[in-house]
Amino acid sequence: MNNRRNFLRTAGATALGTAAVTRVGAASLPEAASQASPKTQPPLVPKTGRPYSPVATLNGWTLPWRMKAGVKEFHLVAEPVVRELAPGMKANLWGYNGTSVGPTIEAVEGDRVRIFVTNRLPEPTSIHWHGMLLPSGMDGVTGLTQPAIAPGTTFVYEFLLTKSGTFMYHPHADEMLQMAMGMMGLFIVHPKDPEQYKVDRDFVLLLSAFDIEPGSATPKVNTMLDFNLWTWNSRVFPGIDPLVARTGDRVRIRVGNLTMTNHPMHLHGHHFEVTGTDGGWVPQSARWPEVTTDVAVGQMRAFEFDATAGDWAFHCHKSHHTMNAMGHAVPTMVGVDARGVAEKITKLIPDYMHMGDRGMHDMAEMEMPLPDNTLPMMTGSGPFGAIGMGGMFSVLKVRDNQKPGDYNDPGWFKHPPGTLAKAYTGNLGEPARGRASTADERTFNARKPTGHEGH
Numbered sequence: 001m002n003n004r005r006n007f008l009r010t011a012g013a014t015a016l017g018t019a020a021v022t023r024v025g026a027a028s029l030p031e032a033a034s035q036a037s038p039k040t041q042p043p044l045v046p047k048t049g050r051p052y053s054p055v056a057t058l059n060g061w062t063l064p065w066r067m068k069a070g071v072k073e074f075h076l077v078a079e080p081v082v083r084e085l086a087p088g089m090k091a092n093l094w095g096y097n098g099t100s101v102g103p104t105i106e107a108v109e110g111d112r113v114r115i116f117v118t119n120r121l122p123e124p125t126s127i128h129w130h131g132m133l134l135p136s137g138m139d140g141v142t143g144l145t146q147p148a149i150a151p152g153t154t155f156v157y158e159f160l161l162t163k164s165g166t167f168m169y170h171p172h173a174d175e176m177l178q179m180a181m182g183m184m185g186l187f188i189v190h191p192k193d194p195e196q197y198k199v200d201r202d203f204v205l206l207l208s209a210f211d212i213e214p215g216s217a218t219p220k221v222n223t224m225l226d227f228n229l230w231t232w233n234s235r236v237f238p239g240i241d242p243l244v245a246r247t248g249d250r251v252r253i254r255v256g257n258l259t260m261t262n263h264p265m266h267l268h269g270h271h272f273e274v275t276g277t278d279g280g281w282v283p284q285s286a287r288w289p290e291v292t293t294d295v296a297v298g299q300m301r302a303f304e305f306d307a308t309a310g311d312w313a314f315h316c317h318k319s320h321h322t323m324n325a326m327g328h329a330v331p332t333m334v335g336v337d338a339r340g341v342a343e344k345i346t347k348l349i350p351d352y353m354h355m356g357d358r359g360m361h362d363m364a365e366m367e368m369p370l371p372d373n374t375l376p377m378m379t380g381s382g383p384f385g386a387i388g389m390g391g392m393f394s395v396l397k398v399r400d401n402q403k404p405g406d407y408n409d410p411g412w413f414k415h416p417p418g419t420l421a422k423a424y425t426g427n428l429g430e431p432a433r434g435r436a437s438t439a440d441e442r443t444f445n446a447r448k449p450t451g452h453e454g455h
């Protein structure tokens, strides 16, 4: 709502100091509002143009627009930004209109959109409208379909939205660096008939990843696979807001993936259906129930379910993606009695921290000195203690009394009597046990190696 007001206040009152803009008329550029805080902004209810049910961008916002002679006009500004990944850590990224990820663009099937793109980066850029059906010359591929947008200049894209669905935008110029720096956003095209595919809550998030050394703030842009911060809308848990719904709500979650690897998105407590893919909506007859859906690189997935009361974990199922920054070159210490060793090492390396011989849960509860500007590897706390998660993790909070349209965090779930796991102190019989190995395996293990096996 705030964004909308800011937009209305500043629209038309802006002069941009670039030469290329004058051709399209500087006074006609809708001014770029920015996100007020890294909290999830309330859905931007359309006041002009065709009606639709807006999405909620987790820890993000929707780009305001204005109608001009029947065309929906947007203004994206590519620029360096500072993004708080979670309280305690800020990153120097590149993004759009003050944020990475950039604001969500929302429009309606049948809309004609005109999108001004101003480049305030130190190098050329472009925007590719990922998944969109449009004229080849609007596809945004530097060198192939357009010259690069030079620093300090503005380009204009204009096309008709022929299909509803979940799409993305990102640069197609120095892509490796610009996407590693956080340049990306979601582009939601709503159906022309607002009743079609209508849901009660429609959350959107974009998967990105960064490699930022603890204590520094700028991503290492040449990293191929070993990222240490796995983000939703450029936030990591516990900096990711909960997804809030009312019991019985039809909830849609849309996920786009612009990282360098796939992410199996897993939701507890519900069976969902994938209702949308890269190319649009999945027909009813082709949907099947899931609890995890893999989102490959460059893909978008929308899935829907009927919300059940509770606090439900929602996360990427690659367990290293629910962790924050940490070196992975740490030996596994489970089961190692290292007390003597630790003493000896401490004499050589005074800062040596011994960890992990009883598992790594201790890490989640430990408070240890960290360099400035980094986050604990496993963190976040719930009503029962440490959650021990970071990265791509949040909580779906479903409540009977959550008001329609209210996205405020309702606090922790109050479990009905008899529905909560608890400590048990009664008598237990002997538990069933599997045998350690078969007779054949014991014989195999007792053999003397010949020196050639395994080659």
Ligand SMILES: [Cu+2]
Pocket: 230, 262, 263, 264, 316, 317, 318, 321, 392
């Ligand atoms: Cu993942």
